[in-house]
Amino acid sequence: MNIKMSGINKAFGGNPVLRDAGFELSDGEIHALMGENGAGKSTLMKILTGVYTKDAGEIYVDGQEVCYKNPQEAEKAGIVFIHQELNVLFDMTVEENMFLGKEITKKFGVCDRQAMRAEVKKILDTLGVNISPAASMDTLSIGQQQMIEIAKALMVDAKVIIMDEPTAALTQKETEVLFGVVRSLREKGVSIVYISHRMEEIFELCDRITILRDGQYIGTREISKTDMTEVVKMMIGREIGERYPERDVKIGDIAFEVKNLNCPGVFSDISFQVRAGEVLGVAGLMGAGRTEIMQSIFGNMPNVTGQIFVEGKEVHNKNPEQAMKNGIGFITEDRKTEGLMLEESIMKNIAITNLGRISKNGVLNKKSEMDMVKAGIEELHIKCTGPEHYCNKLSGGNQQKVVFAKWIFTDPKVLILDEPTRGVDIGAKKEIYSIINNLAAQGVAIIMVSSELPEVLGMSDRIMVITEGKIGGFIDRQDANQENVMILATGGQNDGK
Ligand SMILES: Nc1ncnc2c1ncn2[C@@H]1O[C@H](COP(=O)(O)OP(=O)(O)OP(=O)(O)O)[C@@H](O)[C@H]1O
Ligand SMILES: [Mg+2]
Structure with a gap:
């Protein structure tokens, strides 16, 4: 036809x-x-x-x-x-x-x-x-x-x-x-x-x-x-140069640690550490349990046992509010049901995760709210008519940028990104990578789950591969390539590195 x-x-x-x-x-x-x-x-x-x-x-x-x-x-x-x-x-x-x-x-x-x-x-x-x-x-x-x-x-x-x-x-x-x-x-x-x-x-x-x-x-x-x-x-209308911007960050102390995280039938024996300023990429096949692991760190999964430490202090995240209070931010993979209120404006969506920042003694400061939202729109180049634009009237990729904007102002110590650039265009991807790099430079520990292997390889200092609910192995940036990540993801052995 x-x-x-x-x-x-x-x-x-x-x-x-x-x-x-x-x-x-x-x-x-x-x-x-x-x-x-x-x-x-x-x-x-x-x-x-x-x-x-x-x-x-x-x-x-x-x-x-x-x-x-x-x-x-x-x-x-x-x-x-x-x-x-x-x-x-x-x-x-x-x-x-x-x-x-x-x-x-x-x-x-x-x-x-x-x-x-x-x-x-x-x-x-x-x-x-x-x-x-x-x-x-x-x-x-x-x-x-x-x-x-x-x-x-x-x-x-x-x-x-x-x-x-x-x-x-x-x-x-x-x-x-x-x-x-x-x-x-x-x-x-x-x-x-x-x-x-x-x-x-x-x-x-x-x-x-x-x-x-x-x-x-x-x-x-x-x-x-x-x-x-x-x-x-x-x-x-122009060239963008290198797709994965350079990151020149001094990696600091351990900022985040998970010990023996278990969830019966979903994942087991999950232990890992992330340092301040480090980007830990998380790779794996669909259904390997990556999202579930991240959701449980964020207090969003039942029946989870194990320990979570933020800057050396044990925290108990019974729900996302507690996780946020404990310094954890989470950019979700499913913007439609969890990340965004589609029926609401960009402003409302960004404000909701930042109420502490834009209000004093429980009273919302309209000006700081507006300034913050405008900054988010500008920094991420969100294509919209303004802060009042409804999220369901944004294109798919611009919705993803709003999800991102919700979290960049919350000053998390640990930021979990679950498929952060899904559906985002190449220019905006680079903008998001730069923001990730900036956050890392400020000492945020970043955990980035992504199914896009070039992105994991291009952005991570270290890669953790999840296979069937378990850690398949870790690969350092300099040793990582498409092939050895896939081997681990499909249950193959790490080749001794
Ligand atoms: N129902 C609607 N009402 C108002 N504006 C809309 C509507 N649907 C789309 N738009 C606007 O039209 C423009 C084009 O949107 P469209 O969804 O076609 O983009 P796209 O090229 O598919 O982008 P993406 O790669 O992000 O999916 C956007 O600026 C969007 O905000
Ligand atoms: Mg589209």
Whole structure:
């Protein structure tokens, strides 16, 4: 199926978001769509699939002008959109979710559960995921939920699949599985629109790339005829140089220590130390228990035993409030349910973690609140109309920046980052890395969980690898490479280093 979009305009509340934007997709190609956070990628695809209506422009599908009124209409035409912000129905099982509205029925309209289960199993097998069709959606990790969304797209006989940040929550291994699936879809003539901020993935997987900047079409290139420098320049209008900024920090004393942390059935024997000014990267496969370990340090998991020390003093974090009081900050991987109040303004979200700083004797100082929020918006280049901008009206990557802004003013002694740059564009990633470096320079002990291996390798002084709820090993920065981290993550032996 080929698609041609041209002259697309779209404004929200008088704010132009797309200006003369365009995009062309050919039969059986994998076409990357790139651009900074807020450039308009998701919006352009939402216009194609009838989620939003365009203010101006034309859309041709196989030479016919179309204007889908809603996503169902687009889906009927064979265009499926896997959204960036997953809409998971938590109180459903995997198979109910996958067959929602498309149940296989026997005579008299009775659901044919057996047929449905067999179908679900078949699709999940193609994806190489080991999830029971009867599992409840809320027991799945974000990565697994993402896989289910992809599985849903495979169920429909799609001719075009739009994937908006599909690997943001996946690990290396799952990403490889996904790439296999995407390539075999291409062989069958399916076209894929691939939206991602992960440059390496785009160069590995895609045939062509189109770049948007500030809602405008900048250009299209064949991947084999371009390079990362050109792509970055098209995206942000300049070169950014080294992606991982230098960190010149003197590593200090042990600032944080965990001894024998255990949580039955989830993880065991977790002991590690982090020094002031040190960045400890935490790698591992999805489901290895990294997030759970971090959540329990932050007082957010039941049935945990073990000891936690901040600057040599034992602390007991029964809940996140206590953990915060004890000097621990936490930037969560799941901004949608834990990190952000989407229905609230940027201001409200940043203020809530900083009440101590901006109030005196329990009275909020409006001016310091405003100053702090403005500083956060500026420092992180959050693309918004101002402090009152609602978080659900921000682009995905800009939401992540707000999550970050919530914590940079809290002066933590230890800062835990769980997938800190998920969905964030390359320029903003570098800004976040610089902020991490600044915090380290101020003596904060940093623990950074990330599934993006280049990021772990580029940012960590030391890497702790978690495998199946246990520590697989530690690797120092100078010895670390993609390969030895993966070996440890999959349960292999450390090679003596
Ligand atoms: N429903 C909405 N109401 C108001 N503004 C919106 C809405 N949806 C998107 N926007 C604005 O439109 C702009 C483009 O957003 P969009 O989500 O398309 O960006 P994106 O390129 O997908 O970014 P990201 O990489 O962060 O996902 C942003 O500035 C965003 O704040
Ligand atoms: Mg987006």
